[in-house]
Amino acid sequence: MEISLEHLTKKFGNVYAVKDLNLHIRDGEFIALLGPSGCGKTTTMLMIAGIYKPTKGFIKFDGKVINNLEPRDRNIGMVFQSYALYPHMTVYENITFPLKLKKVPKAEMEKECKNIARLLQIDHLLNRKPGELSGGQQQRVALGRALIKKPKVLLFDEPLSNLDARLRISMRRFIKEIQREFGITSIYVTHDQEEAMTMADRVAVMKDGVLQAFTTADKLHDEPENIFIAHFIGNPPMNLIDAELIEEKGKLYLSISRNIRMRVPEKRRPKVFKKKVKFGIRPYDVEIIERGRIPAKVLFVEFFGKELLVLCKVGDKEIQVLVPAKLDVKEGDNLFIEFKESGFHFFDPDTGVSLCKG
Incomplete structure (x- = not known):
């Protein structure tokens, strides 16, 4: 799925959360929206998801304007920072919940769930509940629930923020491997430059609702376009x-x-x-x-x-x-x-x- 954002703008009252954003994301590409708190990255993702309506501009999926399309009709999978799992449900029930809403036959649900769980290496956890899982395991369940819908677009909202440093490193690699396996166009929102620079094919750096640069990690680091990028990218x-x-x-x-x-x-x-x-x-x-x-x-x-x-x-x-x-x-x-x-x-x-x- 190709995604185009054309002059995308979102205002809350007199404040611009996102201003005149133009991005073209290629089919199967993994991009990161990177920037400090309040830069507009999450607002951009929520407009792509259909949760926020743009004040101006267009969102296009494969060239078709989808501004007025309901979130459920956009064929999007979302993975959140908080995992958003149902605590009273088992892993199996959490993963298959989107298919249950679509009234998919039980046999088909079981087959799809087992395939996804095996790929995510959580097939031995299907009868457990979220409270019995580690943070990394819960994140894999959340990813499984998003993938089982066979979405055309995956949206990640700071998905690793609640994990410890060692687990974040392994999950970064794991998410990237899964994204390559499925070939799904993915947008990853983060304030962590290390996540963005190691995972994404290209990185969109934002500040105060305005796009600063959209390019590869090495160019952001080696050829910063402005002082903000020069200081924000790189540690120290x-x-x-x-x-x-x-x-x-x-x-x-x-x-x-x-x-x-x-x-x-x-x-x-x-x-x-x-x-x-x-x-x-x-x-x-x-x-x-x-x-x-x-x-x-x-x-x-x-x-x-x-x-x-x-x-x-x-x-x-x-x-x-x-x-x-x-x-x-x-x-x-x-x-x-x-x-x-x-x-x-x-x-x-x-x-x-x-x-x-x-």
């Missing part, structure tokens, strides 16, 4: 520093303070020149060295397993550096840092837009 986030660009004799230099400036390599030269810029550099693109041009003082050191996240003071600016844990770095140390030229990013401080994109 990108350093963003007030700086100036200076052109001398055809060469471009970056100045981050009165005494610190460096040559901008041609490959990272902004396509649009501005004197005052926001300079972006990811923490792993900053190195600690024995001697160099950029003196720094260590303010804080955070242990990250195999790495240390080091917060440094450079002049009046703070810069995060990600270095190997074996490095002997302590709070209060005076040292030098260096920026990897391949990691330079430049943004317009007024509009927030990347200056590196034409």
Whole structure:
């Protein structure tokens, strides 16, 4: 099922929850709607489901406008954060409930349920009730109930938020494998960038109801279109520093303070020149060295397993550096840092837009 959102808008009173959203989702694609709370991602999903009616714009399934189609007629399966299982019903009864509503013959229901349960590895749990299951097992039951309807579209609303970190990782992989197996067009709503970046074919990043970018995970990370994406995508986030660009004799230099400036390599030269810029550099693109041009003082050191996240003071600016844990770095140390030229990013401080994109 191809899904097109054309100038989709939703207002609550005078407040825009979603504003002029345009997305085209390919048949069988797994996309994520990613953003902080209040960005419009859940509202968008609920409009696709038919629970909310758009204020303006169109929702199309395979080219057909379905704005006025009732939710039950959209052939959609939904998986919720809360699982939404009936506690008094068994796993079997929960999974087959949509078929029971359609008055599907008992023998057919049993066959379909066993097939789905086997695929989801919960066939041994069919006689249990939700209260006897772990969170991961309950989530699989909820997924089974959505899949048994044989929907053309699957909608996931923060489905892993209630699970512990280890289980979230295994369920991410499991959901993606199931989606590939069935080939169902899927939309996954999350505030967790790790979920979106590891699971989705493409990610739609939203902020304040407005689409910021819709592209692959690697492009979001490596070629952020604006300051919001640069800071929101990546853990730890990108350093963003007030700086100036200076052109001398055809060469471009970056100045981050009165005494610190460096040559901008041609490959990272902004396509649009501005004197005052926001300079972006990811923490792993900053190195600690024995001697160099950029003196720094260590303010804080955070242990990250195999790495240390080091917060440094450079002049009046703070810069995060990600270095190997074996490095002997302590709070209060005076040292030098260096920026990897391949990691330079430049943004317009007024509009927030990347200056590196034409």
